[in-house]
Structure formats: C-alpha cells, structure tokens
Amino acid sequence: MKKYDVVVLTDSRYVNPLKTNTYISNVLREDELVINALKEKNLYVVKKDWNDSIFDWETTRSILFRSTWDYFDKFELFKKWFNKTKNKCLMINSTETIEWNIDKHYLLDLQEHQIPIPNSEFIKRGSSIDLSLLMQKKNWNEIVVKPTISGAAKNTYRLKEEEIIQFGPTWEKLIYKEDFIVQEFQNNVIIEGEVAMIVIGGKFTHAVLKKAKEGDFRVQDDFGGSIAKYNPSEEMVKLAEKCIRILTPIPSYARVDIIWDNLMDLAVSELELIEPELWFRLNPNAAQKLANHVDLILSEKK
Numbered sequence: 001m002k003k004y005d006v007v008v009l010t011d012s013r014y015v016n017p018l019k020t021n022t023y024i025s026n027v028l029r030e031d032e033l034v035i036n037a038l039k040e041k042n043l044y045v046v047k048k049d050w051n052d053s054i055f056d057w058e059t060t061r062s063i064l065f066r067s068t069w070d071y072f073d074k075f076e077l078f079k080k081w082f083n084k085t086k087n088k089c090l091m092i093n094s095t096e097t098i099e100w101n102i103d104k105h106y107l108l109d110l111q112e113h114q115i116p117i118p119n120s121e122f123i124k125r126g127s128s129i130d131l132s133l134l135m136q137k138k139n140w141n142e143i144v145v146k147p148t149i150s151g152a153a154k155n156t157y158r159l160k161e162e163e164i165i166q167f168g169p170t171w172e173k174l175i176y177k178e179d180f181i182v183q184e185f186q187n188n189v190i191i192e193g194e195v196a197m198i199v200i201g202g203k204f205t206h207a208v209l210k211k212a213k214e215g216d217f218r219v220q221d222d223f224g225g226s227i228a229k230y231n232p233s234e235e236m237v238k239l240a241e242k243c244i245r246i247l248t249p250i251p252s253y254a255r256v257d258i259i260w261d262n263l264m265d266l267a268v269s270e271l272e273l274i275e276p277e278l279w280f281r282l283n284p285n286a287a288q289k290l291a292n293h294v295d296l297i298l299s300e301k302k
Helices: 022-039 074-086 095-101 105-112 129-138 161-177 234-245 282-302
Strands: 006-010 047-051 061-069 090-092 120-123 140-148 157-160 182-183 194-200 201-210 226-229 253-259 266-272
Touching: 022 047, 022 282, 047 061, 061 282, 074 095, 090 282, 095 105, 105 266, 129 161, 129 182, 140 161, 140 234, 157 161, 194 234, 194 282, 201 234, 201 282, 234 253, 234 266
Parallel strands: 006 047, 006 061, 061 090
Antiparallel strands: 120 182, 140 157, 140 182, 194 201, 194 253, 201 226, 253 266
C-alpha cells in the first residue's frame, strides 16, 4: 500500500461537515488551499481528524497540523495520541517544537533571548497566591489570567482590582487544576488591536490586524473579533523573524502575534507554532510557500 506523503490534520468538525457557516467555510477554504498546494508538488495528501480512531498513522510519512482546534478541550486524550503517533511519522512542525510551544512557559524562553513580552507572572497549579497582593506588588491596575495550556481564549478572564474578591472562588477552582499565567492587561489590544505576523520557512509572508468587537478584549473571531489585511512596519517584521531564528529547526510555519504594550512599545503576546490560523485565503501564495517548505523537508528525509 502506498503511504501518504502528508496528512493535513484537523478535528472532526472540519471533516466533511453536514452544515456550514461562514466560519466553517473559511476553515475549509484554508485547509483546501494547503492541500491543493501540496498536491501541486506531486505529494499524496489526505485530510484527517487527529482523533480518528480507525486511521493507521503508520500509513503516512508526515503530519501537518492545521485546524486541530479542539485539542486543548481534550488535552489528556490529545497528549496520549501525540506521544503514540510522534514515533510513527514526521511531525510538521517538529515534535520538539510542538512540545515546547504547547505551554505558554515558552514566553520565558523568548524573554531570555531579548524578545519583549507583556509583563507576566506564572502561577503553579495548586498555588494559594492572592491575586490582589500580586497586583499590588506589581503595581498593576488590571490583569488577564489564562491557563498556560489553552486556546481560543478558554478560561481567560480580564479583571480589575475591585473584581478580584468576587472572582476568588472561580480562581481557586481554576488554579487547583492547572498552571496559569497572569499578565498586566494591555489597553492597546483594545485601542490598536493585535497584529498577526505569518512567517513561512523563517520568512515573513503577510500580516493581519485583529481587533476585538466593541465591549470585549478577545480578538478571536469566536468572540466577534474582526480581521483586516495589514502592512506591518519593518520593526515588526524584524521582531517576528527574530522569534523564529532562535528556534532549531526553523519552523515550517509560524504566527507571531505582536501588540503595542502600555508604553506603546512592541511586544510578542503569542508565538503560535502548532495549529495557528494563518489566513491563507488572504494570501494564497503563502500556502504555496508552505508546500515548498514541506516538500523540501520530505525530500531531505528520503
């Protein structure tokens, strides 16, 4: 039996859905652009749900993570699948990259390489830390708390000092279960938005400005956020590419989310290397560049 060259990885919602909407149609379009670009390189490609219990993962040479946007809701199951599957085929991006990027503690590594990040404090699971005291110590008026392993703004809260007492019982339940990151709230996320810088094979390709809907701070379209093409500054491009250059191997794809912090300096809010939305529909040529990079990796593995 001929092996697949690439499995484009998704979750069950995006494998032949019976009903679609604008959001799902965009996801399907994004995956289609990547699949078609890979096929143009004469690669044998199929799209699969990572949680497909029937598929034999030894029948593919590589796995390209794309729209696996339920893995953090089923994290223990995903971790078992990943640990079992990573030894059967090549992961794109690499296994080491995925394992490093899955937990937001990676931000500390970026900081060690002089990459600016928002003011942050990491809180260990089971800690009895008092958020009010932390805010006083740091001189923060407003904070965001979120799990270190998370996505789509799951269990993410924006809190002012006067809201901390009421939040207390919720916080106790959350910190009992997992590690959290507490960050000073960055007002410019609301005012200016967040710039998603897409980097393919270490080179910047295109950018998108994400803005939250009025009255919210979450820029994800799940919460009504909007996107628009964006022409970034040279400083932003250099910062995004610098993030990628510190990694070995160079990721095939990456999204570097950049904000203006409370001092109007640039800061990296997220470095997405597992399953980031990359807006290929706004720049189909970037999907071609990704296919070129994947084809190069597979050629070197022959």
